[in-house]
Amino acid sequence: MKAPFAAFLLAVTGLFTPACLQPVRRELPPTPLEPKPAPSRTTPIEITLRLSQFEGADSLVLADAAGEELRFQVEGQKLRCSTGALRNEFLLRPSARALGIDGLPYRGALRIFLRPEGGMRAELSVDLEEYITGVLAGELPLLRSQDAELEAQAVAARSYVLARLKERRTSSLGVFMWDDTRDQVYKPLREARSAPERAAQARLLAAVSATSGEILTHGGAVFDARYHASCGGNTSSSNKIPGSASVQCPGCSEASLGPTEWGFTATPEDLARVAKGLGIGDRVVTIEPTKTLPEGRWAEAHLIGNTGSCTTSMNKLRALVGGKRFLSNDIERLWPHPGEAISSGLRIEGRGRGHGVGLCQDGAHELATRGWTRDQILKHYYPSTQLQHCSSARLL
Ligand SMILES: [Zn+2]
Structure with missing residues (x-):
């Protein structure tokens, strides 16, 4: 793509600020959970999300809602953008509109760079609550989800990500989250295509808002709140997670869910x-x-x-x-x-389906349908935990 046309495209689409094609500083973006001390209510927490579909890829295409595209290609030891720019890495800062990837709106700054082992890597720096919204959309069948189920899942997902990142700060893995089942599935909310989908998305957003910043703790520290698809009757404990417990799951064992x-x-x-x-x-x-x-x-x-x-x-x-x-x-x-x-x-x-540890998603759905509240569901599957705002828990 010729550079003048690319500049026109960027101006027309409004996808990116002009800074998007500037070479970025060599330092890594701020890691989650910084700066110390523990964040307050007003301190945003950013999650570094690694996009699995581009891991090791030779090319990456972004599109805006109008279908205009921007392509990145590995070229030798650098990345070539379809604007003509050749850089070690690119940092795309979305303006009012989100980045379009596979037809989904990704909100946050996207960093594209070369992996040491070859191919490219794309990492999205996304706000914690935006991240939780995408996790609920990725992990639950939205149209059937109940309010209490969504809220319980939001608290569990928020606890899980903060526990994972805390653990990774002391490991060699790097302080990031995968956007697939290796961590939590992340799928940004697309534009609703029907009234039921619009209503379901409204319930999801309300659940994230109602639980904003709330996490589970054990002994004052963020709790590693695992969850899984279906336990089959009893959940499992894990000796790697202090405070985890095996509980009977009324949702599965009294199954109106159908065979497990x-x-x-x-x-x-x-x-x-x-x-x-x-x-x-x-x-x-x-x-x-x-x-x-x-x-x-x-x-x-x-x-x-x-x-x-x-x-x-x-x-x-x-x-x-x-x-x-x-x-x-x-x-x-x-x-x-x-x-x-x-x-x-x-x-x-x-x-059952999954590792069986922590909250059972099928069971939580069934219990929410029966009228259990968010707090009752969380207390059932995570009996040794307390509900706290993340600003008052030990996150580091
Ligand atoms: Zn269950």
């Missing part, structure tokens, strides 16, 4: 992939649990392959088999049975 069971047969090809992934050969001979949680979920399994054996976490095993079929570690039946020789495939049947 699932089952599938892992093929010899699936099992070969597992064996290779674990370094125990190309065939799984036996599998059995070596550690189970009090509510019966498998925590670790021991697998014998044709050339070796190993003990692995269920998270790793589920990922190797395929998390879209192997929906949880709440296993009810195996055939052949645990410890018996597997001659061909392995039938696995279980309950």
Whole structure:
């Protein structure tokens, strides 16, 4: 694209301020939870959100609501913008209008730069409450969501992100959040296309506003409020999370939700992939649990392959088999049975979806439908926590 036309495009679309094509300073943007001391009500908290769809990509396209586009391309050791500019990195500062990515409005400053390992990386610096709005839109089926369910999810999501970032400040991972299931799914609210969608979005925004800044704490510190899709009857505790508890889930166990069971047969090809992934050969001979949680979920399994054996976490095993079929570690039946020789495939049947720790989204929906309040839902799934404003909790 010729530079004069690009300048015209930017002026017409109003997507960006002129600063967007200026080289940015080499320093990283401010990390979340800064500056010290702990933020007050008036201190905004910015979340650095890594956009997974562009991780390692060679090109990235942004568009405004009118469909005009701006393209970034890896060119040698630099990035080329379709305006003609060649930089190490670009910082796009949206003005009154949000950035358009895949038809969704992203609000916040977007930094695009090259990864040390190749390809590009895009990180959005987004306000905490805007982030929570996008997480609710990404994590819940909005049209059916109840007010109390939305509010409980907002508090859980806010607690979770602040706990994750606190943890990452002392790790080598970097202080950022993925926008997918590695952390929390983030999907900015699109323009509503129907009256029910408009009403659902209004409820979502009201829930975020009603809980603004509210988080769960345990012992005065922000609580790592995990949540999952469906527990199948009982939630799980985690020995890595002080204060986490296993509770019975009335929403799932008295199911008007429909069946929570699932089952599938892992093929010899699936099992070969597992064996290779674990370094125990190309065939799984036996599998059995070596550690189970009090509510019966498998925590670790021991697998014998044709050339070796190993003990692995269920998270790793589920990922190797395929998390879209192997929906949880709440296993009810195996055939052949645990410890018996597997001659061909392995039938696995279980309950629930997800890791089972903390709030059960299906259960919270059911309880909200029955009239439970936000506080009742949170107290049920996170019984050892208190509700606090983030300005008065230990965040660092
Ligand atoms: Zn449940």
